[in-house]
Amino acid sequence: MMRANGRSIIERFGFYVGAVAIALVAWQVQRYASGQNILEPQVESLTQLQEQQLQAFLDMNRLLTTLGTTMLGALGFLLASGSKGQHRSSVRWPALASGAFAGLSIFFGYVASEGILYMLRNQFFDLEAPVILWPHRAHF
Numbered sequence: 001m002m003r004a005n006g007r008s009i010i011e012r013f014g015f016y017v018g019a020v021a022i023a024l025v026a027w028q029v030q031r032y033a034s035g036q037n038i039l040e041p042q043v044e045s046l047t048q049l050q051e052q053q054l055q056a057f058l059d060m061n062r063l064l065t066t067l068g069t070t071m072l073g074a075l076g077f078l079l080a081s082g083s084k085g086q087h088r089s090s091v092r093w094p095a096l097a098s099g100a101f102a103g104l105s106i107f108f109g110y111v112a113s114e115g116i117l118y119m120l121r122n123q124f125f126d127l128e129a130p131v132i133l134w135p136h137r138a139h140f
Contacts, residue, residue, distance in 0.1 A: 022100070026107060029135075050125050057116070057127060057136070064139055065109045068102040075099045104138070111135035 046054065075095050115132035119125060127133070 022104075029107075029111060044123075046125060053127060054116070054125075058113075061109050061112055061136075061139065065106055068106040068109070071102045072099055072106075075102070105140070108135045108138040112139055 075098060079092065079095055112132060112135040115129070115135060118131060119129065127136075
């Protein structure tokens, strides 16, 4: 069944099913990350080496978030200003997939930042803790 704009109902339904699936995965990831209990020795203050490690981690997180946001903007421009011809559909799906992965990268950067705040709030320092390590790796 086709609509007036050329998109089938099945395509639209698939889009919404995918969007709901992504939202559910993001919700479960946040729920998992917020429920982690980590037993680490408490530290009163960070050493100079730990401060440098934390600063490098935060700088890398900011750079990747900036790259992902820029990529989303470029993809939006590509999709909005592209030609309306036959090549439009061949570019659309890879661009949408790239946008989804860029969005996931930005999301996992946010989760990694929340992990850093959790670590500092609970007065321990371990960049290898699961609450920080796996979102950081997924950020890439």
